[in-house]
Amino acid sequence: MPETDNTAGDLPKEESRATSEQARAAKRVPLTDEQILAAHVGELAPLVGPIHIVDYDPEWPQLFEREAKRIQAALCNRVVLIEHVGSTSVPGLAAKPRIDVLLVVADSADEPACVPTLEAACAGYLDHPFLKNDTKQENSQAL
DSSP: OOOOOOGGSSHHHHHHHHHHHHHHHHHOOOOHHHHHHHOOSSSSOOOOOOOHHHHTTTHHHHHHHHHHHHHHHHHGEEEEEEEEEEESSSOOBBOOOOEEEEESOOGGGGGHHHHHHHHHSSTTTSSSOOOOOOOOOEEEEEE
């Protein structure tokens, strides 16, 4: 007897999954250029120059941990989640030497208080929402 996905009624899992995917695909409407621009934070800048990809550096996880500790210390109980994301978070993968950080705070409406706190606590953080810290040869980026 096929497994039942109780979250979608009594359909077999494969059938309910296909039905859910079809429903999502039917609802997807591509964003217009205007919608994309309205949702973009900061100035759009064309990429000029080469993209520098380097071999995986086993130090990247430690660099992330260092930045995560600084962010946690600065924001204390406002932090819900700090994750190492992007290509440098994948062991063995060549990547741009930039540590990408996903930061989730309890109240995103409190951003005006968070950004100055991060800038003050983490010397070198600039350019919100992509806060960069130019330590070593890497840039840290918080999203």
